[in-house]
Amino acid sequence: MDTSDLFTSCKKGDVCRVRYLLEQRDVEINVRDKWDSTPLYYACLCGHEELVQYLLANGAKCEANTFDGERCLYGALSDTIRRVLKEYKQITAKCMKRDYYDAFLQRLLEQGYHSDIVFIVHGKTFCAHRCVLGARSAYFAEMFETKWKGKNVIALKHPLINPAAFSSLLQYLYTGRLDLDVEYVNDCKRLAKQCQLQDLIEDLETKCKKVYEFVSSKPGTCVKVLTIEPSGNSRLQEDLALLAECALPAEFRLSPENAYEVLCVADMYLLPGLKRLCGRTLAQVLDEDNVVSIWKIAKLFQLIRLEDQCTEYMAKIIEKLVEFEEFAAAVKENADAVEERQETDSIPLVDDIRFHITSNVQTYSAIEEANQKLEALDNLLASIGLEC
Helix, strand or coil: CHHHHHHHHHHHCCHHHHHHHHHCCCCCCCCCCCCCCCHHHHHHHCCCHHHHHHHHHCCCCCCCCEHHHHHHHHHCCCHHHHHHHHHCCCCCCCCCCCCHHHHHHHHHHHHCCCCCEEEEECCEEEEECHHHHHHHCHHHHHHHHCCCCCCCEEEECCCCCCHHHHHHHHHHHHHCCEEEEHHHHHHHHHHHHHCCCHHHHHHHHHHHHHHHHHHHHCCCCCCCEEEECCCCCCHHHHHHHHHHHHHCCHHHCCCCCCHHHHHHHHHHCCCHHHHHHHHHHHHCCCCCCCHHHHHHHHHHCCCHHHHHHHHHHHHHCHHHHCCCHHHHHHHHHHHHCCCCCCCCCCCHHHHHHHHHHHCCCCCHHHHHHHHHHHHHHHHHHHHCCCCC
């Protein structure tokens, strides 16, 4: 639902809604629809310059000579937008800092921290990690237990193994993403077949077909680099999560019971990725009895996504929630926290709940239901002596 909303908002040029979806709903900025189009493509196509600039500044991918880059340039409604694309670091994406997981894996590959295996491909050296390769590829897992067992350096001398293709293959195994010069596509497909990576083969074939159709129908365009992005159901995190499950004793695994304690430690040691994971864990157990306390936790640790999920849940059950003393106390506390608040000034918690009650209300019955919820909230405010 949020993804569909993002595409619709980009077509309309609704910058505020797009900001909300990306920054609070945590929707992926480079997500693709069934036509393989991204939010940036629709913003360019519909001529929304301000939105294009916002998306680029927040990590929308549009590299030169790639399918996405050429498509955005070709589809841009105005010369102004084309100029923005060309001038924005020569159409290179600003690295987003919100995806710490991918950034960590990319850094692990590039810098070779704690690597325990080295591949030499026609004179070029690649440092890697047995556990990652074994978790991601049945072929590597088998080779580490048989032919390569006990070896720390492996020389791959076969003339058909191309170093550039091997590098892209490693990138795919570590991050789920692949950047490859089009001239090496067949070399990469050959390696993927050897490593039993059927998903990669299918992705390469699909992407090649789309690029060919695009270039054939758009004279003057040139795609030199093929890019494959992790899909929403990417196996990458599933494979590595399974690896972690095998390595971690059951009593140390994250659960709703220990999420708060883990969250405190994650905050102390500045681990934002772990904090978000704790937030997702707590979001799975939201109910009318704990939603207020979890909302307070989200506020305390600045978990914006979890805070928004809490207020969305509050909006759904507001007619029950207004009967809870804990909720009334939270509203009063939130009102008191507004510096120099006047009698009729807004209350952030109430504003957020009202937003979720009224958003996406379209039918008459939905309007009636929303009005009943708003009335229940207004009655609570009146009973505790607040106006908002």
